[in-house]
Amino acid sequence: MPLSWDYQIIKQILQKISTHTIQQNYNLSGTATGDAIVLAGDSFSESSKNREKVLILMSDGDANIWIDPVVASEYLREKFQDDVFPLKIYTIWIGSQKSSFITIDVWFWGKQKVEIPPMNTQPLETIAQNNNGKFYKATDNEAFKKIFGGELSVTKSLSGPIGIAQA
Secondary structure, rough: OEEOEEEEEEEEHHOOOHHHHHHOHHHHOOOOHHHHHHHHHHHHHHHHOOOOOOOEEEEEEOOOOOOOOHHHHHHHHHOOOOOOOOOEEEEEEOOOOEEEEEEEEOOOOEEEEEEEEOOOOOHHHHHHOOOOEEEEOOOHHHHHHHHHOOOOOOHHHHHOOOOEEEE
């Protein structure tokens, strides 16, 4: 999601995100969380040195292609370390601590049920800890609402644009 001052647009985009939002190109399948972190962080302009910068990463914790997410977050920590307000990365783990199943549509085989193993929260915890942020677990809708209704209530507490990396 691009940086924006328009919090209503951010809310609208987030409300429309679903598993169908993700392109399921099986030749390139995977989660490029590290790439999303770098792209979102590099979206902050040079003029943001004196402004608060926040990146909110929502993920199941699994990153299996391209740049390692912890390495990507270390790159951003170093990039913004001399700013008046260093970048803060808040991470939200979305998932279950037990296996679950999703149905995907494979062009040749039709609908297939695929097992999703329990996800690893450690990378997200490390990213938040190393980047002045905080780690959250959203295991259901109520937990998700509490996260954005509490500390991450962006409309009152943040003074700059918000970048959201969805991985």
